[in-house]
Every structure is written in structure tokens, then in C-alpha cells.
Amino acid sequence: MAEPKKPPKVDLRRIEKIIASYRGQRWALIPLVQEIQEQVGYIPPQVIPRIAGALGLFPSQVQGVVTFYAQLYTEPRGRNIVRVCRGTACHVRGGKSILKLVKQHLDIEEGETTPDMEYTLETVACIGVCALAPNLMINKETHGDMNPKKVARLFGKKEKE
Ligand code: FES
16 A cells, blocks of 8 residues: 555634525525535534634534535545445455455545545445446546455555455
């Protein structure tokens, strides 16, 4: 694996600007946190009290919303999001082994990010191309009919026989 790099530093000034543009607009909590995530990739937990203060809410209310929605993230994510399908069609055609191999190649578990911030690994219920099972996605690109060699090719390591 590549030399571990530090996670990117949070651009607090950029976040403060976004928060300021929503000041006093209690109804705008969701668009505000979505904009922060769009701009910096996630919602750093340390900005939750700032958001609450600006909108006139309790920090626990903001925290509740941020943790409720699965699409909102409170930790930095990798530059590439890998989603391995765990749907039935993929499962019966070896999806579990594909997930295991991806974990081995990236040396992370589901829900984790590599130390160099290159990959975050997730699973999904169905990618929607079951005929090509087993499948995985890297960002918006689907990779079908996966096998150990293809996994190795995608993640840059030779498969041990
Ligand atoms: S079950 Fe994997 S793509 Fe549908």
C-alpha cells in the first residue's frame, strides 16, 4: 500500500462562510449541511455547535439530523468510493468472496477508508445490473462479472494463486 498520508485538513473558513450565509434560517438545516458536505466532503463534528448557534437550534438537534440521514457523513471519505454489491444475484455468484478480496487488497473493513484517503469501502443492496453479477462500483462506474483477477487489476495488486 502507498505511504500513508494525513487526512486532508478541514477548511474551517470555508465552512464558516457557508454557515454565515444561512444565519437565522432555522428551516435551512438540511440544505446547509448538504452544502458543507458538497464543499468539503463531510460534516466535521466540531462545526455542529457553530451550525446550531447560527440557526438558533440546539447542537443535539443538529447532531440528530446529521446522524439520521445515511447520506450525511461525519468522517472524511476517500477520493474513490468502492461499493460492493451484496444483493441476492451477486451473493449467489460469489459476491461475498469479491467483498473479502476487496477488503484484503485495500486492507480495510466495510465502512472504512484507507489511510492514504484513496478508497472508502461500502456495500450496497443492489447496483441494478444483476445480469452481470457479481458487481461492484468505483464512484459512478460499474464493474461487472467480477473475479479475483479483475479485483486485483482494479486495486493494483497481483492475485496470489
Ligand atoms: S444483486 Fe447485485 S446488481 Fe443486483
